[in-house]
Amino acid sequence: MMKSTAKRQVCVLLPNKRRLDCTVESKSRGRDVLDKVLEQLDISGLLIFGLATLQDNEYLFIDLEQTLAKCLRKSWRSGSEKSLSILFLRVQYYLQSGRLIQSRGELQLYYAALRQKVLRSLSRQQEAVFFQLAARALQAERGDLEIQDPQHKQYFLPEDYFPSWLIKRRGRDYLLQHCPKLHEDLRGMTQREAVLDFVKLSNTVEDVPVTVYRMRRGKKELKKSILFGVAVHGVCLYQDVEGKRCLLHELAWSDVDQVTFQGRRFEICAVGSLCLPKLEFYSPSALHSALVLKHLRDSHRFTISVRNALSHVRQMEETQATRLYREVYICDTTLLRQRLQRLTSSMTDSSTEPETRAFWMNSEGEGWFLCQGKNVALQI
Missing domain, CATH: 1.10.1200 (Non-ribosomal Peptide Synthetase Peptidyl Carrier Protein; Chain A)
Structure with a gap:
């Protein structure tokens, strides 16, 4: 008599704050969980989302082809059929246009994710953009503004549409007074167009269309003061100075000559024409380094795959x-x-990725991938 495969419970938290509960086998891969998410959402595919774990207050994307036992480690191995593992559906690749997303369900998830990032944004120098974003969010969620009485300005809560620092700077009354005027200017705009406009405008906010990983500047430094950002066009490097994000370097994909890591040491070499020294940082662990570089490589491939579309x-x-x-x-x-439609349906086809030719990593964590025709290597 064959022994039945053990089951595990996985909870997937979505950007719109909805949760999906999935029952999978103990030997299941991340891909199996994502398939169950697609089934429950009734979506054919998720182009720009990945599954992530939360470790030390930081989201790390799991390899969908690996077993959950490897991705979740202790919480998975020590679990039972009644124990619950948590994964997060997160934006893995940001887009320059929401029109690249053909699925209405995925577009709504992307919009929800951007809404949350806008509320957490610290780009204090871009105040005017947040008023425009709030107006488009109101148009997308409430439709045309109906002016029925002098109190119409109180039909929304500023906390739902503006970052906390902006509310503190301007005051709730100021936002309630001026935002409805911007909302009224959008009369006649459909929900879809308002969402697409929100997506396009959010790209202009410095810290929204980017995934940030924290690293240390020195090996013995206690504080993770370096913010390594994977963005649409390449890599952004910031330094956290007393809670403020200061841009150190911004490198396009074509500016990156080589990325390597050995254990926790993470190095970036720019092309010689930029005359930049080798940039060296320290990640929390070798696994962290490997996952960050994998995300960097996958983002580069995705950027290439959507160029024609x-x-x-x-x-x-x-x-x-x-x-x-x-x-x-x-x-x-x-x-x-x-x-x-034909282009977006084939964006993940490797045949559309001529400049990202290979990626290899052995069991010891050594490997490389080609970026813009250059050898981008990694070592552990």
Whole structure:
């Protein structure tokens, strides 16, 4: 008589604060959990999301092809059928345009994730953008502003639409007075267009479309003062100075010559034309280093895979903006939308990634991948 496979309970927390409970086998992979999430959400696929664990107050994306026993380690191995493991559905790849997302369900999840990041943003120098973002969020969630009485300005809570520092700086009354005017200017905008506009505008906020990992500047330094950001266009390096984020370096993918790590030591070499010294930091662990570099490599591959689709999106937006001849506008837009659907359906195909040719890591954690035709190596 064959012994039945042990079961485990996994709770997946979504960006919209919803939770999904999944029952999986003890030998299941991260991919199996994601498949169950897709089934419950009734979505065919998630293009830009990954599953992450929370370790030392930091989210780390798991390898979906590895078993959950390796990803969750102690909590999984010591668990029983009644124990609960927690994973987070997080944005793994940020987009320059929400029109790249064909699934309405995924677009709503992406919007929810950006809403939360906007509320936590510390970009105090971009105050005006937050008013525009709040207006678009109100249009997306409440539709056209209905002015019925002088008290209409109190139809929303500032805490739901503005970062706490902005509320403290301006005061609730100021926000309640001025935000409705911006909301009213968007009358007639559909929910989808308001969401797409929010996505596009949130890209201009410095600390929103980026995943940040904390590292130490020196081996013996106690505080993790270096913020290593994986962004749409490449790598951003910040330093935390008394709670304020100061940009040290911003490197496009084409600016990165080599990324290596050995144990906790993480090094970045820029191309020679930038005349930058080798940048050296220390991550919490060798595993942390490996997961950060894997995220960096996957982000580079994803950026390459969406280039053609993004080009068509921009062409479509330009066509809609000009509207010189209505007949041509309708025809061109229809063809562009059909082309965009074909491109987005194949964005994860490796054949669309000519510049990211290989990635390799052995059991000892040694490996490399090619970035922009350059050898980007890693060692543990």
